[in-house]
Amino acid sequence: MTKTSQTSNQSALTPLSRSLQVNAHAIHTRFGGSSDLVIRLFRSDAAPERQLALIYIAGIVDADVINDSVLAPLMSMKLPSYMEETENLLIESLRACVVSVGSVKEVSTLEEALQYMADGMCLILADGSPLALLAEAGGGKDRSVDVTQTQTVIRGPQRGFVEDIGTNISIIRRIIRSPNLHVQTHKIGSQTHSNVAVLYLHGVADESVVKEMYRRLAAIDIDGVLESGYIEEFIQDESFTLFPTLMNTERPDTVAAALLEGRVAVMVDGTPIALMAPITFFSFFQSPEDFYQRFDISSFVRVIRYAAYIVSMLLPSLYIAVTTFHQEMLPTTLLISLAAQREGVPFPGLVEALLMETTFEVLREAGLRMPRAIGPAISIVGALVLGQSAVQAGIVSAGMVIIVSFTAISNFVMPEFNMAATSRIIRFGIMLMAGMLGFFGIFISLLFVLVHLASLRSFGVPYMSPIAPTAKGSGLWRDAFIRIPWWAIVMRPMDLKLRNPRRQRSARKPPAQRH
Structure with missing residues (x-):
């Protein structure tokens, strides 16, 4: 911000008046006479010659804090007479000797007072003073800390963030x-x-x-x-x-x-x-639980995640390409079985796959929007009934139902929902290319995706790091495809210009004591 804009912003601020009534009326007007705005006028032993006002917004403040730490001291304490001689000294005295909350601010403009009140502070005005006090009194009802709702783990901390x-x-x-x-x-x-x-x-x-x-x-x-x-x-x-x-x-x-x-x-x-x-791209395949379980188990599960992600993107496309263009790649027995299933199906493989995938996406979205009491039941019953009915009616083949079901299950393996949603969208594009060009269309789609991934950056960091480009001295395995033991993770895995890239001193495991 330039010096000129700072000066213009300061000149636009409205200074507080020396009249308490004027200030209270201005605040009441700026809030549009809101019913949750509380303005209490009173006189106090702290300043018996002056009228005081306590102004706050109900619902976003803690009433107990206001009553015990602000209002009660103002009503009961007596200041020496010399502290009431000037308005600035009075406000400073109230701040130093009367108000007992942890955070207290002095303000001199109406805009500052309004903003801090909206943040949950209460305003103290004194008649004859162009200054005001703001006391921290934030509170109100809010959701307490609870277990995570979307990213659950078996081993590890269970608490999640809240709205505050x-x-x-x-x-x-x-x-x-x-x-x-x-x-x-x-x-x-x-x-x-x-x-x-x-x-x-x-x-x-x-x-x-x-x-x-x-x-x-x-x-x-x-x-x-x-x-x-x-x-x-x-x-x-x-x-x-x-x-x-x-x-x-x-x-x-x-x-x-x-x-x-x-x-x-x-x-x-x-x-x-x-x-x-x-x-980076590989960070979305890591679950917090990977670093709480044994490294060998975590590495095995992480490899399964990569395989499931590939399956969720490519399995329907491979089925379409094989059944439409490359039947010779299937064993004869399997080919005869698939041909028998599709004998009464009136649609080509691409239309059949698009129909089933779209139906499943509709069921997934409906399950999310329905009330929690009936959502899971409707989703499961709807999937079973629709799938079985579609096969019996000859609209889709049983093999396509299996392909779509396993693809959907593989999509849920991803620990990060936004990356799983990405594979769902890309899947439709690759299916269209497979339906038109077969395996050649799949390879073109994958090449386009890989080139696009290599071109992405996240705050200047290559999205495919440490694979492309390869991070110097990191190895392709480090925190990407497998997890090595904690005692071997010496350097931090991020491909950044870190001021302190070392996490621990050495990669040597403490020797076991022999008896």
Whole structure:
């Protein structure tokens, strides 16, 4: 922001009046006479010669804090007479000697007072003073910390983020108990003034990535931010791509692990979903539980995830290509069985696959939108009844039902929902190419996808790192396809210019004591 714009913004601010009535009326008018705005006028032993006012918004403040730490001291304490001589000294005396909450601010403009009140602070006005006090009294009813709803694990922490950004930051503070964890909060949205926090580990994270994150957030000009998805679309490197270039999670341990690896996290007030960047393609195949289980078991499961992702993208296309163009590649017995199944089916393989895939997507979406009590039951019954009825009616073959069902199950193996959704969309495109060109169309589609993946960046980091380009000294296996034992993970896996790339001292396992 330039010096000229700063001067113009300051000149646009309205200073508080010395008249308490004028200030109270201005605040009441700016809030449009809202019914949840509380304005209490009173006189206090703290300043018996002056009228005071306590103003706050009900519902977003803690009434007990206001009564015990603000109102009760104001009503009962007596200040020396010399402290009431000037208006500035009176406000300073109330701040130092009377109000007992932890955070107290002095303001001199109407706009500042209104903004802090909207954040959950209560305003204290004194007649004859152009200054006001703001006392921290945030509260109100909110959802308590509970188990994660979408990213569950068998072994590991079970708590998840909530909608309150202060609670979420405190959870991260309890995990990373270091002063190097820096948190910077910005307000975004001309109407909502949503708190957006940037978290990073100083001394580990790449400072250029942190500065770039600040720059992109500062460039956002929108009237409101209701969820972290608003922020994600503004700060991501590439908008026109199916692949996510930022990771989102509701798990505090996932965010803490990302911070320890040198990534930057973004939290938005009002949503339990946090964002992390930079990110790579292989990060979406890692579950938090991979690092809590034994490394051999985690490596086996991770390989299964890669195989399931490939199956979810290619299995229907391979079936279409083989049954339509390349029947000679099938064993004779299997070919005769498939031909017998398709004898009464009136549609070609492509139309049959598109029909079943579209039906399954409709069932999946209906299961999400239905009430929780009946959603799962309707989805299961609908899938069984429709599948069996379609086969008996001769609309689709039994083999196609098996292919679509296994493809759907493979899609649910992915730990990250947004990457699973990407494979669902790409699947339809590859099916069309397979229906027109067979295996040649599949190869063209895969080549296009790989070239596109190699061109993506996430805050300057190559999306396919450490495979393309190969990270120097990292090896193709490191934190990409398998997980090595913890005692062997010496360096941080991110392909960044980290200030401290070393995670631990050596890769030597502590020797077992022999008896």
